[in-house]
Amino acid sequence: MTILVTGAAGFIGAYTCRALRARGADVVGLDNYNDYYDPQIKRDRVAALCPDVDIRTLDLGDRDGLAALFDEVQPTQVIHLAAQAGVRYSLTHPHAYVDSNLAGFVNLLELCRHRGVQHLVYASSSSVYGDSATPPFSEDQRIDQPRSLYAATKAANELMAHTYAHLYDLRSTGLRFFTVYGPWGRPDMAPLLFSRAVLAGRPIDVFNHGKMRRDFTFVDDIVNGVLGALDHPPATDVAPPAAPHRVFNLGNHTPVELERFIQVIEAAAGKQATKVYKPMQPGDMVETMADTARAQAAFGFEPATPIETGLPQVVDWCRTYFGDKA
Numbered sequence: 001m002t003i004l005v006t007g008a009a010g011f012i013g014a015y016t017c018r019a020l021r022a023r024g025a026d027v028v029g030l031d032n033y034n035d036y037y038d039p040q041i042k043r044d045r046v047a048a049l050c051p052d053v054d055i056r057t058l059d060l061g062d063r064d065g066l067a068a069l070f071d072e073v074q075p076t077q078v079i080h081l082a083a084q085a086g087v088r089y090s091l092t093h094p095h096a097y098v099d100s101n102l103a104g105f106v107n108l109l110e111l112c113r114h115r116g117v118q119h120l121v122y123a124s125s126s127s128v129y130g131d132s133a134t135p136p137f138s139e140d141q142r143i144d145q146p147r148s149l150y151a152a153t154k155a156a157n158e159l160m161a162h163t164y165a166h167l168y169d170l171r172s173t174g175l176r177f178f179t180v181y182g183p184w185g186r187p188d189m190a191p192l193l194f195s196r197a198v199l200a201g202r203p204i205d206v207f208n209h210g211k212m213r214r215d216f217t218f219v220d221d222i223v224n225g226v227l228g229a230l231d232h233p234p235a236t237d238v239a240p241p242a243a244p245h246r247v248f249n250l251g252n253h254t255p256v257e258l259e260r261f262i263q264v265i266e267a268a269a270g271k272q273a274t275k276v277y278k279p280m281q282p283g284d285m286v287e288t289m290a291d292t293a294r295a296q297a298a299f300g301f302e303p304a305t306p307i308e309t310g311l312p313q314v315v316d317w318c319r320t321y322f323g324d325k326a
């Protein structure tokens with residue numbers, strides 16, 4: 001029983017590897033260590049969180065390399081977290097999303113299908129809800145009006161996984177993560193950007209004049225959800241048109257206004273933020289909020305970390321990791 005984790009050097013991937021190792025699982029990872037953000041953070045993160053996991057440097061686009069890895073490792077389960085992430089970057093770098101999130105996803109689906117993988121768990125995103133859903137977002141709401149190419153590729157992943165479940169009985173579970181944060185988090189996202197800027201006395205850009213609400217979800221809660229989903233694969237004896245594929249929201253179920261979020265960072269940093277108010281950015285959503293009832297019923301998902309507990313950990317980590325360069 002070997003579990004393959006893609007994107008293992010990434011933020012959620014490294015925590016997932018750590019949690020899997022803590023329960024004694026055999027884990028092999030892959031990551032291309034790309035430079036969407038400083039790859040040194042990925043190397044340091046792996047050294048800190050999951051130093052004993054064998055992580056191969058491999059791109060999802062390398063079909064031969066991926067096939068050789070499947071032959072060697074013979075994974076029974078796959079947790080797929082590698083992707084080109086980021087809403088704003090997708091406006092300027094569309095091909096990175098096509099390569100990793102669409103072509104790369106098909107490469108992985110093909111191998112899961114042909115090599116008898118028992119369960120594929122993959123990352124989707126709250127961004128799939130786009131303009132068509134009303135908060136709180138439940139999984140039954142429409143996802144056909146994405147606001148960015150990033151969101152469109154995540155919605156496409158759900159359709160592709162459903163297709164493989166339908167055609168080939170490849171069991172899969174899509175997880176719609178809601179704004180994940182924590183120590184070792186992504187430096188392109190608001191929790192780290194704001195924490196570092198406030199610590200260093202730099203101004204922060206506050207989009208939509210601070211009137212955005214985000215369902216910020218602590219990484220430990222997300223990882224609990226990933227493992228819960230992994231342990232509860234969909235049933236195979238479903239009647240068509242259903243297929244052994246399901247999607248779940250994993251969020252905190254408690255949206256926070258940006259201004260409140262900044263106050264918590266200020267308190268943890270012991271400094272006032274210098275705020276520069278800006279209009280809404282193309283591709284952004286005004287509010288996200290997860291309805292988590294389905295994940296709660298299926299595998300007892302229960303987010304436990306409010307921002308008052310989680311954000312100070314981010315600020316402390318930034319202070320330690322970035323030091324004077326924060």
Ligand code: NAD
Nearest residue numbers: 007010011012032033034059060082083100123177179180
């Ligand atoms: P991350 O960028 O830290 O991790 C992704 C990892 O995948 C990176 O280490 C990157 O080097 C690797 N990668 C990217 N393209 C690859 C490719 N073609 N081949 C091999 N490796 C590749 O991001 P994260 O925040 O840990 O996100 C993990 C997953 O969760 C992604 O699918 C992301 O879209 C999704 N997600 C994240 C959030 C969030 O708030 N962090 C929210 C919704 C969805």
